[in-house]
Amino acid sequence: MAQIKVTQIRSIIDSPEKQKQTIKALGLGKISKSVLVENTPQIAGMIRKVHHLVEVKEL
Incomplete structure (x- = not known):
């Protein structure tokens, strides 16, 4: 499958706990990481939940 680059662009402060857990599950946690x-469909669903916090680029 194709790889995608996911970059966190916004803070998770004041985000719901589920979104914080999703960011951690993606391997993020700090801005610009x-x-x-x-x-995969699972990763696409996770990105959809936090689309306002991350930036996605296809490689």
């Missing part, structure tokens, strides 16, 4: 992940 990036991770490379496989583009």
Whole structure:
């Protein structure tokens, strides 16, 4: 599968607990931190839940 680069662009302060857990599950936690992940349906769903906190680029 294709890989995507996910970068956290906003803080998780004042976000609901579920969104904080999703950010942690993606391997993020600090602003400007990036991770490379496989583009699977599970990851796409996680990104959809926190789309306002992250930026996604396809590689």
